[in-house]
Amino acid sequence: MTNKITKLFNIQYPIVQGGMIWVSGWRLASAVSNAGGLGLIGAGSMYPDVLRKHIQKCKKATDKPFGVNVPMLYPDIEKIMDIIVEEGVKIVFTSAGNPKTWTAFFKEKGITVVHVVSSVKFALKAELAGVDAVVCEGFEAGGHNGREETTTLTLIPMVKEQLKIPVIAAGGIGTGRGMLAVMVLGADGVQIGSRFAATIESSAHENFKKTIVEVKDGDTHLTLKELAPVRLVKNKFYNDVQELYQHKPSIEQIKELLGRARAKRGMFEGDLEEGELEIGQVAGLIHEIKSAKEVLEEIVKEYNEVKSSMIDF
Incomplete structure (x- = not known):
């Protein structure tokens, strides 16, 4: 499965694990990266020294690409950004802020930058700021950074129509069928959060994981x-x-x-x-807590099976 996103991140599948607060530590990020996707450490719930430890542990747990998601409203943002550079992180996803603020800083250091948006307007601004790709997150998502309440299935084709850089779909995607749907609409890859929150490697509390399943x-x-x-x-x-x-x-x-x-x-x-x-x-489609590897493999398998069956139409 080779396309713009797999080439951009040097990964096997165009599947990104969302960098969720209190959920996406080094165990989850490394497990997803080892399984062929792109794991993200969620910096939004970490003090600078905690983030450094997670990055260091992730580097020991995987030799595959991984990244860090950074909400730019973070109070210690300068320290966070410096740590990312010092620790040699090669991929950064930014959100909740102006992409112009840090994109050039990272690009000068050879770091791939992706920005999370919720509208065509902000997708265009991100492209103008020089990011390598955008995550377009629809109304269905858990952590939502926009107020437009645009659904993923309408947001993706509208953004794709306007942008030249790769588009990653997010919000309401947790299965192979969902992945195929947004790819048909123009997405080059997917970012999946909720499904990975309910995994063995997720740092979420077991009570919360069980709630997701219910x-x-x-x-x-x-x-x-x-x-x-x-x-x-x-x-x-x-x-x-x-x-x-x-x-x-x-x-x-x-x-x-x-x-x-x-x-x-x-x-x-x-x-x-x-x-x-x-x-x-999409939590309504999550019925079991599994390993990140199992989740990713199931998504890819269903994606390929459904895609193949569509040939008969």
Whole structure:
């Protein structure tokens, strides 16, 4: 399976594991890379020294390409970026910020840069900033960086129509059929988050992994748009948020309810009542916790089987 994305990252399959907060540590990233995809360490939930340790451990665990995902709103962003360069990371995915800010910095050092967007407008800005590819993330995703609520199946062809650089589809993809669908619409590869969150190597708490498996259609909802739009499992915390919205709260009141480390409390520490549980709509198709290698192999197998069957149409 060779195309623009496999060549860009020097990987076997055009499958990228999303760099999710509290989920994507070195174990998951290295497991995905060893299985032929591109593993990403999620820097968004790591202090600089913790990120350095994860990068070093990942380098020992795999000799295959891997990258780091960095939300650019990070308070210690300069330290994070310097560590990425110092540790010799060759691929960086940036999100939640202006791609112009750091793209040139990385490109000068020979680092491949990909930026996450949620609209045609921002995809064009990312291309103009000089990134090597974009991840176009639809409304279905768990961690969502846009407010347009454009679905993946409509976003991909609109972006593909405008851009010359490779396009990676994200949001609502967790199976081979889903991968084939977005590839038909013009995507050069896929980024998959939720399915890899429910794997053995994921650093998510077991309580959260079990919750992902139990999620059904309608059990998640995109909310907290005033801060950073995220798709949450409907639990007590989610209900508290909705109750607050009934009173037309200020941003300060929403921040007060959210508090600190709410996502860590839910996804990493396993508090299913008071924690923030971020997951995509595709969780309704996740029925079992498996190894990252098994997940990737199943996706590729289904992709090839369905693609072959389409010849008969």
